[in-house]
Amino acid sequence: MKLRDFVLRRIILAIPVVFGVLTITWFLSYIVGDPITMYITERTPDAAIPGIRAAHGLDESPVVQYFIYLSNLFQGNWGVSTSTGADAPVLELLAMKFPATIELAIVAMIFAIVLGIPLGIISATKKDKVQDHITRIFALSGVSMPIFWFGLMLKYLFFFQFSQWGLPYLPGGDRYNIRRFSYEPTTGFLLVDSLVFEHNVYMFTDALVHLIMPGFCLGYITLAIITRMMRSSMLEVIKEDYITLARSKGLTERVVIYKHALRNALIPTVTVIGLAFGGLITGAVLTETIFNWPGLGRWAVRAILNADMAAINGFTLLVAFIFVIANFIVDMIYGVLDPRIRYG
Amino acid sequence: MTTTPDDLVLNVKELYLNFYTYEGTVRALDGVNMFLRRGDTMGVVGETGCGKSVTAKSILRLVEAPGKIESGEILLYDKDQETGQIQEIDIAKLQQEEMLGIRGNKISIVFQDPATYPNPVFRVGDQISEVIELHQDLSLDVLNMKIAKLELSLSASTTSENRAEIEEKINYYKQQLDNPPKPDKKSKREAAKLKAIEMLKLVRMPAPEQVANQYPHELSGGMRQRALIAASLACNPSILICDEATTALDVTVQAQVLMLLNQLKKEIGSSIIVITHDMGVVAETCNWVNVMYAGVTVESCATLELFEKPIHPYTAGLLTAVPKLHEDRDRLPQIRGTVPNLITPPSGCRFHPRCDYATKICKEKKPLLEEQKPGHWVACHNPLNS
Known part of the structure; x- marks a missing residue:
């Protein structure tokens, strides 16, 4: 095929x-x-x-x-949402709120992947050594800490305490500094709009800085899951015969791990990443509330509390789309990673 | 064991290796001795768990924790390519980094199961060219490849202007032939790939160009094993270890692979170590045999002599257990008892609890491997046929 x-x-x-x-x-x-x-x-x-x-x-x-x-x-008539003050078409509201959430989710995902995969590899190759224990503690705190508490603690330390100590501090909320910039959404993705449409580098970096804390807060759980997943699949793969063969060829340990083992070990991790992405969109409620983020999560919760059926249906449909697309992308990545799955 | 080192490529002396497990220390190798002469095919036979594969892996230093070489020497006699001088390297004392240049280059190995040993996510050709790229200086090959390519385009082009330009380029490259420049990574990779296809041709792979671009799961078991053999022969190793290389193949494919190995040995000039528990494979391919029992070399001699006049009771037992075509028996003879637990191995000779000829001394003293007859080494207190 x-x-x-x-x-x-x-x-x-x-x-x-x-x-x-x-x-x-x-x-x-x-x-x-x-x-x-x-x-x-x-x-x-x-x-x-x-x-x-x-x-x-x-x-x-x-x-x-x-x-x-x-x-x-x-x-194209998704109904009228009545819970957000003035009545507005659901589709319009989704289009307005969605970019903020997806931007946050992507940044969270980047944190999770860029940190999670190397950490997983390190803790697998240094199994039961100090590096492994530190990584394990880091990952376990990620899944154990309630996100609202963790978000507040981050804000307390990097926003409040850092400003008290006179250190450069991270912004405590919002998508950008509302006192410095005025923003008229074009695509709604602040990073894209500021750079491509407004050519405002200061606004771009400002938006980026605003994304660090909520992004990390949202991504921490996923980061922890990816780390643990990567570790276990890496440990599994390292025991495989083809790793022994790779070593018998005289390849350095680095090549053996990062070329021969990594590609095989990534397959289960990619599944987790795909599923987690959908979870990030729906799970952003707490993070969005703590960091005053004008995204979908908060809006959906308000709709649920007010029995705003059109809004709930619209939101669920959108999330279903995202899950389907995320899994589709995962399937494509499978095919790239493993030729046995190709054109399955 | 003393032999002149001139004709030796490998000499394993008194190798001891332990595995430190939770249940206790497994004394896996307890004095392994074997030597390999240049151009020989040496068989290593023994029951499952007697330490054949561990010996093979320790020659490449691939034994991983909790396994550790305790003592002994693994001497590799490496002929320097320029001076022709033979230098002695003790593999057992090398650092892991120093092993990288030996693995896949001077000593390579073909493993048992062609289903699990190739990496499923890389193309067959890439898995072979990887070794070539790693160990070989491909500057000359790259240059030849470039010239060949230009000559091809020369025969295709028609305008004289083009031709002159290409000819000029060819001449430029030809001048460099005596002292080829270091190639860039991309063309080196390309040349390695061409060489990989050459290797596939060497192992009689049908449609090598096509196979090089296929993935392991698209090939049959026999083809995969050929590809693995191609990868391990790619750098003309002085020693090729076949660790049960034909066990997982069916009998006809097994015969093909064995024949292939015998032919390639002559073409490449490697010495081969064949690890197997199949006496038939030994008889067919090897001219020298080492018999191992519970981590000890018990007998070492020429193949013909072993089959005709085995001296060690264990070898004799193994040989009578091989079914013979001209005999009519209800039940095959067997060696009584089972392989000992190597955490608490028997005292003295490790074979004595199962041996029909055991005496008091066998329980107390470990027999040494001695030359009982010229060219026939045995570790036994009560040897047969003498």
């Missing part, structure tokens, strides 16, 4: 997944409450309710309502 067929097949296979997700979330949201509550207040006269119900198509049977929802979805 050619690569093109493989990609095509993956895309076709993704359709039922996304479809299943949106069906399940819609029916779940249908059972949990009457969506009419979103459109009325305590001052709405009882006589007006049936009219409102009919206007939103809520007097139909659930199956008909589901198909109305589907047809609206494909026409």
Whole structure:
């Protein structure tokens, strides 16, 4: 099978997944409450309710309502979110909030990969030595610390204490320094906008500095998981026969580990990375709250608390898309890493 | 064992090696002695767990913790290519960094299982050219490759202007032939790849250019083993160790590989150590045999002599256990008992609990490997046929 067929097949296979997700979330949201509550207040006269119900198509049977929802979805009408003050189309809100979250998630992922993989390799090659123990403690704290506490501690140290000590300190929140810059989103990705559209390097570095703390805070758990995963798969691979063969060729230990072992050991780690990326998007709620980040997570939580069904459905659908895309990319990377999986 | 070192390539003397495990110290090698003459094919036979593979791995210093060489010498007689002088290197005393130049270059190894030894994620050709790139000076090959390429384009081009330009280039490269410049990494890699294809041709691989670009899982077991042999012969090693190299192959492929090894030995001029538990393989390929039992060399002599007149009771037992075509028996004879636990090995001769000829001295004193007959070394207090 050619690569093109493989990609095509993956895309076709993704359709039922996304479809299943949106069906399940819609029916779940249908059972949990009457969506009419979103459109009325305590001052709405009882006589007006049936009219409102009919206007939103809520007097139909659930199956008909589901198909109305589907047809609206494909026409780009994802419903109206009512929980964020002024009523606004869900799609518009998603487009507005999404870049901030994805930017944060990507930075978190970069932290996790760039630190996690080398740390995992070191702790595998220096198994049961000091380096391994230090890495283990570092990784275990990552998965054990609650993210809200860790975020607050980071902020306390690098923002508050550093400024007290007169050291250069990291900003305590926001995407950029609102007193220095005014920002009109073009793509919504601050790093892209500042550099490509506004040609403002100062704003770019400012945005970057603002990303360090929340990025690390969000990525720490993933970093810990990647480190441990990398360590265990590396330990497994080092025992393989082909590593003995590589050593018998007279290759240096460095080449043996970083060429022959790493590529094989990366395969399970890549799976974890793919799954974690979806988790970063949905798990950003706490980080976004602590660092006052105008992203999706906070918005989704507010929607859930207010039973804002259109917003919840929209958010879930987006997350499902991201999971599907992340797994698709993981599958492609598999093929690059391991020829046995290629064009699977 | 004394032989003139002139015709020797390897001499292992009194090698002791322990594994330090949680259950206790495994005395895996307890005085291994063997020598390999230039151009010989030497067999090492013995039961599973008698230390054949560990010996092979210690010759390459590939035994990993918790294994440790305690004492003994592994002498490699390396012929200097320029002066022709033979220098003696004790592998047992080298640092790991110093071993890098020996592994895959002067001594190489072919392992047992062609399914698990090639790296699944790299192309067959790359796995061979990797060794070539590592150990060989390819400056001349790179230059020849460039000239060949230009000559090809010369025959293809038509305009005279082009031709003159290319001819000028060819002449420029030809002038450098006596003193080739150091090639850049890319062209070195390319030349190594061409050489890898040459190696695949040497091991009689069908469609070598195509196979070089394939991955191990796309090849059959026999082809994979050929590719591994090609990689280990790529640098013309003076010693090739075949650690059960044919055990995992089916009988017909096994025969092909054995024949191939015998032919290649003549072409490349390597000496071969064949590690096996198959007496048939020994009879077919080796002219000298070492018999090992529980980490000790018990007998060492020419193959024919071993099969005709074994002196050590263990060897005699092994040979009677080989089924013979002209005999009609219900049950094959066997050596009674099992392989001893090497954490608490038997005192004296390690074979004495299973030996029919054992006497008091066997329990108390370890027999030394002695030349009982000319060219026939045995470690036994009560040798047979003498």
